Each structure stands twice: as structure tokens, then as C-alpha cells.
Amino acid sequence: MPEGDTVWRAARDLDKALHGRELTRCDIRVPRFATVDFTGRTVKDVVARGKHLLIRVEDEWSIHSHLKMEGLWHVYPKGGKWRRPAFKARCILETGASTVVGFELGFLRVIPQDQEHDAVGYLGPDLLGPDWDPEEALRRLRSDPGRPIGLALLDQRNLAGIGNVYRCELCFLAGEHPLTPVGDVRNLPRMVELAHRLLEVNKDRSTRVTTGSLLRDPLWVYGRTDRGCLRCGTRVVRSEIGDNELEQRVLYHCPHCQPARVPA
Structure with a gap:
């Protein structure tokens, strides 16, 4: 069951795979954001906030996800075989070396980075975050x-x-x-x-x-x-x-x- 530690590990692994790398593929399989394409843009970083995960892309955009009960993120070598069926994928991001896939995410949306506070600012101190108080x-x-x-x-x-x-x-x-x-x-x-x-x-x-x-x-x-x-x-x-x-x-x-x- 995803909790704060699960999301922290996901952010760590995704940041390692995406930080500072240019996206060669961006496929967001949520109807409202299906036309969003960050191909050619560089990922700035990936951070966890409680149970929320933010993938920050250049030009001040964030891919905001929450795992809810069943969601998870996987990192594969480019061209590697997925451990979950493709129809469960909600977000696919690729670089020259890696493929990152979000499966069965509780929700997924794209927001301007200056709206992150509106999305997660209500949260209390993050038990695994730099703001822990x-x-x-x-x-x-x-x-x-x-x-x-x-x-x-x-x-x-x-x-x-x-x-x-x-x-x-x-x-x-x-x-x-x-x-x-x-x-x-x-x-x-x-x-x-x-x-x-x-x-x-x-x-x-x-x-x-x-x-x-x-x-x-x-x-x-x-x-x-x-x-x-x-x-x-x-x-x-x-x-x-x-x-x-x-x-x-x-x-x-x-x-x-x-x-x-x-x-x-």
C-alpha cells in the first residue's frame, strides 16, 4: 500500500533516471492532458511531497501525480520489458537511456509550477521532507x-x-x-x-x-x-x-x- 516512504523512493528513483535529461517521448494517457507533449524538454527534478509526486519540466510545468491505493511508478532501461500491462499505463516518459512509466495512478495532471502551492500547500509537515517540523x-x-x-x-x-x-x-x-x-x-x-x-x-x-x-x-x-x-x-x-x-x-x-x- 503506497504511503510516504513509497512515494519518497519513487521520487528518488525517477529523479535519478530523469534529472537533467531531455525527454525523447512523453505520452500522458489521461483524456484532459492527452495532447500535452514535453518531448524535447529537460526534466529539472522529481520531488515527493507527502503522498504526492511532482515531476518538474523546463518552461515551468509540473506533472503532478498521486498513487492512491493501486498506483506505482517503474523505471526501465530503454526498450526493457514492462512488469505491468501497457493498458494500465497512465504516463510514459523516455530519455535516451530510460523509460519511466506510471501505472494505475490515482490521479495525474499537468500544472504550472507556480500553482504547486495550490495543489499541495495544504499539506502538513512532510515526515520525509526538508520542511519536517x-x-x-x-x-x-x-x-x-x-x-x-x-x-x-x-x-x-x-x-x-x-x-x-x-x-x-x-x-x-x-x-x-x-x-x-x-x-x-x-x-x-x-x-x-x-x-x-x-x-x-x-x-x-x-x-x-x-x-x-x-x-x-x-x-x-x-x-x-x-x-x-x-x-x-x-x-x-x-x-x-x-x-x-x-x-x-x-x-x-x-x-x-x-x-x-x-x-x-
């Missing part, structure tokens, strides 16, 4: 103390880069039930610090690990309804949470390690 992330989280921590962590306006896996694992590691109000979380600064640490240590890995065990059990509770909590063995509860019916996301927690606290 834990105090600002805390301020944003605390601005709505009654909101469940399980929703607040996933809100990219608070801090950018956390997806569903990290949300569930962070609540577990903090010993907090996902429905605990932000204002009742016992050590919110530690939780924010841990979020930053987890994404940092995982940004260079293809397998996401929160337990320290890469080979055996990489996650504590996420997806473990059949195997139980890795710490205590209690059956992991699978539920859903969201701000409304259209935004419900799967949630995993251990009722023993993360008991719901009864208000005093």
Missing part, C-alpha cells in the same frame, strides 16, 4: 483535541506521509486505542517522533517493518486478524473508521495492548 505537526494535531487519533494521523493536513499501515502500527506502539481523542493521548510528542523515525528507517526498504524483524513478522497488528497480536497473541480486531461513509478505511488494533479508556 514536529512542533507544527503537534500544533495541527492539537487544534482538534476531540478528534480520534486514528483519524487525525491519517489526515494529511496534520502531517504528510502516514497511510493506513503506519496509522495502525503507530497507535499500537503508543498503546493507544485508535478512537482515543487526540487530547487524551498520553504522549503525543513521542507518537509524532515515532512516526518520523518509522518512515525514515523504512524509506530505503521495499518491505515496511515496524517490529525490527524484516524476515519473520514485520508488523505488530496490521493485517493480523488470523494470527493475533504479535506482542500478546490476542485476536486483532478489524474494524473501519472514517469521517463519513465514503471515507471508511480498515483499521486493526489489539484490544489487550490498546484498551479503550473509559472517561473518568
Whole structure:
């Protein structure tokens, strides 16, 4: 599942393949932008912003994408065989040496670079970005103390880069039930610090690990309804949470390690 670390790696790999290189092919397979052609133009850089990715091309244009649930970017040697079917490709960029393909992207658009702030400026501090600011992330989280921590962590306006896996694992590691109000979380600064640490240590890995065990059990509770909590063995509860019916996301927690606290 794409989260901030996935997008960071994609930006790193695409930047390595495209930075400073002239495009020999540009095929954007989204109806609204199908006539856009950057062939002959040079890519300035590729950057991640939370879960968003920006490919900046000379003459001040940006190809702005978001992976959503299924999207991914691949880099191939020029003429190399693709690992996904061509009908799933939404963007194809080629240089003299490489082919970059975006498959099943959640959305893809072309915007002037001076509009990037309108596109991603609402995001909170990027956990893997140069602007990472834990105090600002805390301020944003605390601005709505009654909101469940399980929703607040996933809100990219608070801090950018956390997806569903990290949300569930962070609540577990903090010993907090996902429905605990932000204002009742016992050590919110530690939780924010841990979020930053987890994404940092995982940004260079293809397998996401929160337990320290890469080979055996990489996650504590996420997806473990059949195997139980890795710490205590209690059956992991699978539920859903969201701000409304259209935004419900799967949630995993251990009722023993993360008991719901009864208000005093």
C-alpha cells in the first residue's frame, strides 16, 4: 500500500533516471492532458511531497501525480520489458537511456509550477521532507483535541506521509486505542517522533517493518486478524473508521495492548 516512504523512493528513483535529461517521448494517457507533449524538454527534478509526486519540466510545468491505493511508478532501461500491462499505463516518459512509466495512478495532471502551492500547500509537515517540523505537526494535531487519533494521523493536513499501515502500527506502539481523542493521548510528542523515525528507517526498504524483524513478522497488528497480536497473541480486531461513509478505511488494533479508556 503506497504511503510516504513509497512515494519518497519513487521520487528518488525517477529523479535519478530523469534529472537533467531531455525527454525523447512523453505520452500522458489521461483524456484532459492527452495532447500535452514535453518531448524535447529537460526534466529539472522529481520531488515527493507527502503522498504526492511532482515531476518538474523546463518552461515551468509540473506533472503532478498521486498513487492512491493501486498506483506505482517503474523505471526501465530503454526498450526493457514492462512488469505491468501497457493498458494500465497512465504516463510514459523516455530519455535516451530510460523509460519511466506510471501505472494505475490515482490521479495525474499537468500544472504550472507556480500553482504547486495550490495543489499541495495544504499539506502538513512532510515526515520525509526538508520542511519536517514536529512542533507544527503537534500544533495541527492539537487544534482538534476531540478528534480520534486514528483519524487525525491519517489526515494529511496534520502531517504528510502516514497511510493506513503506519496509522495502525503507530497507535499500537503508543498503546493507544485508535478512537482515543487526540487530547487524551498520553504522549503525543513521542507518537509524532515515532512516526518520523518509522518512515525514515523504512524509506530505503521495499518491505515496511515496524517490529525490527524484516524476515519473520514485520508488523505488530496490521493485517493480523488470523494470527493475533504479535506482542500478546490476542485476536486483532478489524474494524473501519472514517469521517463519513465514503471515507471508511480498515483499521486493526489489539484490544489487550490498546484498551479503550473509559472517561473518568
